[in-house]
Amino acid sequence: MQDTRFDLSAFGLSEVARCGVHLREAVSGASSADAAAQVVAEFFHDSLVDGRGDRACPVVGVFLSRPQAAPAAQVVAGPRARQERRLSLAGLSGAYAPWHGTEGSAALDLPVPSPEAARQAPLAYRLLDRLGAWATADPDGAVPPLSGVDVVHVSDSQEDAPDEALRAEGVRSLLAFGGTLSPGEWFAVVLFCRVALAADVVDLFSAVTSSARLALLSGGRPPPALEAEAVRTSLEDMENLVARRAAHLQSTVARLSSVTADLRRSQQELEQRERQLRDEATIVELLQQAGSALAAELDLDTLVQHAVDAATGLSGAAFGAFFYNVLGETGESYLLYVLSGVDRSVFDKFPMPRNTQVFEETFRGLGVMRSDDITADPRYGHNSPHHGMPEGHLPVRSYLAVPVTSRGTVLGGFFFGHPERGVFTERHERLVTGVAAQTAVALHNAQTYRQEREAAMELQRHLLPTLPRVEGIASTSRYLPAARDRGAGGDWVDLIPLPDGEVALVVGDVMGKGVRAAAVMGQIRTACRAYARLGLAPSEVLEHLSVLVDDIAPGCITTCVYAVLDPAEDRLRAAVAGHLPPVLRDPQGRVRFLDERVGPPLGVGRRRYPQQEIPVPPGSRLLLYTDGLVERRGRPIDDGLRSLRELLAGPVGEIEADCDSWLDTLADGQHDDDIAMLYLHRPEDASQQVSAVVREYAPVSGAVPDARQLVSEALHEWNLQHLVNDMMLIADEMVANAVRHARTPLRVELRRAGERVVLEVTDSSTEEPRLIVSHPGEFGHRGIFLVNAIATRWGTRRIDGGKVVWAEVKAS
Amino acid sequence: MTEPDLTVDQQIHEAGPVLLKVTGELDHHTAPRLTQALEDVHLSPGTALVVDLCDLTYCDSTGITVLVTAYQRAEAAGSSFSLAGLGRDLTRMFQTVGLDQVFALHPTTDAAVAAVRH
Numbered sequence A: 001m002q003d004t005r006f007d008l009s010a011f012g013l014s015e016v017a018r019c020g021v022h023l024r025e026a027v028s029g030a031s032s033a034d035a036a037a038q039v040v041a042e043f044f045h046d047s048l049v050d051g052r053g054d055r056a057c058p059v060v061g062v063f064l065s066r067p068q069a070a071p072a073a074q075v076v077a078g079p080r081a082r083q084e085r086r087l088s089l090a091g092l093s094g095a096y097a098p099w100h101g102t103e104g105s106a107a108l109d110l111p112v113p114s115p116e117a118a119r120q121a122p123l124a125y126r127l128l129d130r131l132g133a134w135a136t137a138d139p140d141g142a143v144p145p146l147s148g149v150d151v152v153h154v155s156d157s158q159e160d161a162p163d164e165a166l167r168a169e170g171v172r173s174l175l176a177f178g179g180t181l182s183p184g185e186w187f188a189v190v191l192f193c194r195v196a197l198a199a200d201v202v203d204l205f206s207a208v209t210s211s212a213r214l215a216l217l218s219g220g221r222p223p224p225a226l227e228a229e230a231v232r233t234s235l236e237d238m239e240n241l242v243a244r245r246a247a248h249l250q251s252t253v254a255r256l257s258s259v260t261a262d263l264r265r266s267q268q269e270l271e272q273r274e275r276q277l278r279d280e281a282t283i284v285e286l287l288q289q290a291g292s293a294l295a296a297e298l299d300l301d302t303l304v305q306h307a308v309d310a311a312t313g314l315s316g317a318a319f320g321a322f323f324y325n326v327l328g329e330t331g332e333s334y335l336l337y338v339l340s341g342v343d344r345s346v347f348d349k350f351p352m353p354r355n356t357q358v359f360e361e362t363f364r365g366l367g368v369m370r371s372d373d374i375t376a377d378p379r380y381g382h383n384s385p386h387h388g389m390p391e392g393h394l395p396v397r398s399y400l401a402v403p404v405t406s407r408g409t410v411l412g413g414f415f416f417g418h419p420e421r422g423v424f425t426e427r428h429e430r431l432v433t434g435v436a437a438q439t440a441v442a443l444h445n446a447q448t449y450r451q452e453r454e455a456a457m458e459l460q461r462h463l464l465p466t467l468p469r470v471e472g473i474a475s476t477s478r479y480l481p482a483a484r485d486r487g488a489g490g491d492w493v494d495l496i497p498l499p500d501g502e503v504a505l506v507v508g509d510v511m512g513k514g515v516r517a518a519a520v521m522g523q524i525r526t527a528c529r530a531y532a533r534l535g536l537a538p539s540e541v542l543e544h545l546s547v548l549v550d551d552i553a554p555g556c557i558t559t560c561v562y563a564v565l566d567p568a569e570d571r572l573r574a575a576v577a578g579h580l581p582p583v584l585r586d587p588q589g590r591v592r593f594l595d596e597r598v599g600p601p602l603g604v605g606r607r608r609y610p611q612q613e614i615p616v617p618p619g620s621r622l623l624l625y626t627d628g629l630v631e632r633r634g635r636p637i638d639d640g641l642r643s644l645r646e647l648l649a650g651p652v653g654e655i656e657a658d659c660d661s662w663l664d665t666l667a668d669g670q671h672d673d674d675i676a677m678l679y680l681h682r683p684e685d686a687s688q689q690v691s692a693v694v695r696e697y698a699p700v701s702g703a704v705p706d707a708r709q710l711v712s713e714a715l716h717e718w719n720l721q722h723l724v725n726d727m728m729l730i731a732d733e734m735v736a737n738a739v740r741h742a743r744t745p746l747r748v749e750l751r752r753a754g755e756r757v758v759l760e761v762t763d764s765s766t767e768e769p770r771l772i773v774s775h776p777g778e779f780g781h782r783g784i785f786l787v788n789a790i791a792t793r794w795g796t797r798r799i800d801g802g803k804v805v806w807a808e809v810k811a812s
Numbered sequence B: 001m002t003e004p005d006l007t008v009d010q011q012i013h014e015a016g017p018v019l020l021k022v023t024g025e026l027d028h029h030t031a032p033r034l035t036q037a038l039e040d041v042h043l044s045p046g047t048a049l050v051v052d053l054c055d056l057t058y059c060d061s062t063g064i065t066v067l068v069t070a071y072q073r074a075e076a077a078g079s080s081f082s083l084a085g086l087g088r089d090l091t092r093m094f095q096t097v098g099l100d101q102v103f104a105l106h107p108t109t110d111a112a113v114a115a116v117r118h
Helices: A013-029 A033-047 A072-076 A115-120 A122-131 A164-168 A199-218 A224-295 A300-315 A357-363 A426-463 A514-533 A538-552 A637-649 A655-666 A703-717 A721-742 A783-790 B031-040 B061-077 B088-096 B109-117
Strands: A059-067 A085-093 A109-112 A150-155 A173-182 A185-193 A319-327 A333-340 A369-371 A398-406 A409-418 A474-480 A491-497 A503-510 A558-566 A571-577 A583-585 A591-593 A611-615 A621-625 A675-681 A691-697 A746-753 A756-763 A793-799 A802-810 B006-012 B018-026 B048-059 B080-084 B104-106
Touching: A013 A033, A013 A199, A013 A224, A033 A059, A033 A085, A033 A185, A033 A199, A059 A122, A085 A122, A109 A115, A115 A122, A122 A150, A122 A173, A122 A185, A150 A199, A173 A199, A185 A199, A199 A224, A224 A300, A224 A426, A300 A319, A300 A333, A300 A409, A300 A426, A357 A369, A357 A398, A357 A409, A398 A426, A409 A426, A474 A491, A474 A655, A491 A514, A491 A675, A503 A514, A503 A621, A503 A675, A514 A538, A514 A558, A538 A558, A538 A571, A558 A621, A583 A637, A591 A637, A621 A637, A637 A655, A655 A675, A655 A756, A655 A793, A655 A802, A691 A703, A703 A721, A703 A746, A721 A746, A721 A756, A721 A783, A721 A802, A721 B061, A783 A802, A783 B061, A783 B088, B006 B031, B018 B031, B018 B061, B031 B061, B048 B061, B048 B088, B048 B109, B061 B080, B080 B109, B104 B109
Parallel strands: B018 B048, B048 B080, B080 B104
Antiparallel strands: A059 A085, A059 A185, A085 A109, A150 A173, A173 A185, A319 A333, A319 A409, A369 A398, A398 A409, A474 A675, A491 A503, A503 A558, A558 A571, A571 A611, A583 A591, A583 A621, A621 A675, A691 A746, A746 A756, A756 A802, A793 A802, B006 B018
């Protein structure tokens, strides 16, 4: 059985068409127009459903409006009498009290036009009124012209919405449709719907109206011409409807597609903009990262390597180089380079690049050069002897070169290469140009810093000559300028042998920075030496110095320790002027600070300084130092002093090694202030006297076995055969490192101090060895690893014009 | 300057493996000689190379690098590589750098050759 139910919530063209067919089938047996009207009412009542398949219209009424059948009396009244019309409810399906008469169904039958009819069947009345159903009746009884159909829809929100009773039924809207049935007769179908009808569904009912008319007509055996006309009208309505729908669809599709295109376009624009912004942000972020890393770097070698690594990473190059100009000690300029992405050995064999047509652009600072294929560049290949890249050069097609300039001076240039064409984009260029600008600033900073620092160090060197060696006492000193500061400090230490075998020990600190502090320090130090040689007692020396400071540098606060060690009497006399107390370790390993009687700093007028006397038996160790050793930003000075006490109380060894490892622990290259140290050891007996062998070597591989032999012979002589193997291996690795990497003349010193043996290798390179842990299957980098594994301690200290790598081994 | 003190003798063991006997001190200075001798040995799949170190009195990190390089070359060629006759000091050093886990170490050349044949 065919499905004759139509879902009003999904009512479309095909529903309209099917509805017409079924409607006509349903009325096929109807014998009169009234019978057909009842069938039509039942049809809509039964067939229309909501989205869930439930009845959509609880009440359906079909109204017919026609001239009143003339009773005999009225016929008598004459043809000219005004013809009466009535509106009657010809079909009703569903329960709706106002429309049920007291004597059965279809009780509604009222003359029209009349207020009564408008009140009882408001919607049908309004519809027919709008179509002109009664206004047209004229005295001649002329047939009113066939008019179109109409649809009236009243939704919940409108004035004449369903009344309370209907609402209780769930009725949410009223729909009336109708029109001319046959000349002079009208019809109207009223649906009480539980479904809220959409506007386009309401529109569809104009075609349903035609079908309903056909159905109603077929019940009353209409003249064939009328029926044909009704069919034609129905078809036309359907066609019109389809055409309207199609046009509507078309315009909807057109609007949709234009909206879609707009959306797509704006989405693309958004995406592109977002990409640009992201890109921009990434560039800024990358440059910021590179910039902050560079700005923080003051060491030139590290700086240039950071710069080339950062720029190469950002450029997407296969490899990159940074060539930079350096001023030598005598003011001559020479060119150095660092590489990234490729081992230095690849370029070692080539001479330095010259001002060829390609390089000139960069070396003269003329501008950025970016080429998708440098070998196709007109400037390429014109210079002899290579006419392009020298034989064995890494292949380069894509080329990018950016000069690094500062205030009109070319400091250097970045060069990037890639074996494929077209690798470098505008973005790469922007990134590298950004790094180049930051590199220029950082280079300038580093050079300024280095110059000032060197000047300060130079001054310090002149003012702090090497301390003399004293018989029976092992001593060493250190001076380190502040790690992140420029300018000379006012720290000094001094060791002055006195005529009667005594030794004066001095440490001092002129407050302030720069050349003035250094100059004041120099004067104080010289005066102090003079007072020392006069044989003045420590308290007297400080008293004189205080007056001197008042004279030469009023207000320049200076702290100082002056002590005299008398080895014959095993005692130390010391006076302290506002300085951190010296620290003493006795032969039993007990540690004390000499802080019992501390006087005010120098430069606050003439005053007496208290003097203390401390026993210093053989085996004692004494450390004088300035505050830079223990003071650190963000660390209380007491913590520094406690660490210092712990270090001295711990295992101690050879004095140089002690100094270096304490400096590593306490300062670790981060000290905010200058550090000066004077460290002494009184050996307990002659066998613990320091003995040493020293030999210098050229940087050739033969130095390695020679140094081993030196070590072996010395240890046999010192009766320390059991250390031969370890020390030979240490000497071998340290000398081989110097030969391989420093390539400068080197000096090997082996010292014995009591239970310790220390080997020092001095070379003229400032590059420090690093501990690298190789996996067993890898080759190389095992030298320092072995030293680290064998030695008790090892380390590096920078000295003028180079460095010392040292390693200490315990004899017992 | 001390005269360089390293010799390398190549023999073919009757059982097949190539035998390199290294005598003297192996360091930065003498390492190139052993490197050359090791490179001269033809390595192919199935062949075996035994380096006899019982008369090696000294070896430093450069020497270790030479041996690691040779070991890697032998591995790549599908050839076996073993060390024989390490003294106490050398064994300790090999342990220090973790190479006792990489190299096949044998007390004598005979033991090394026997191990190869298995």
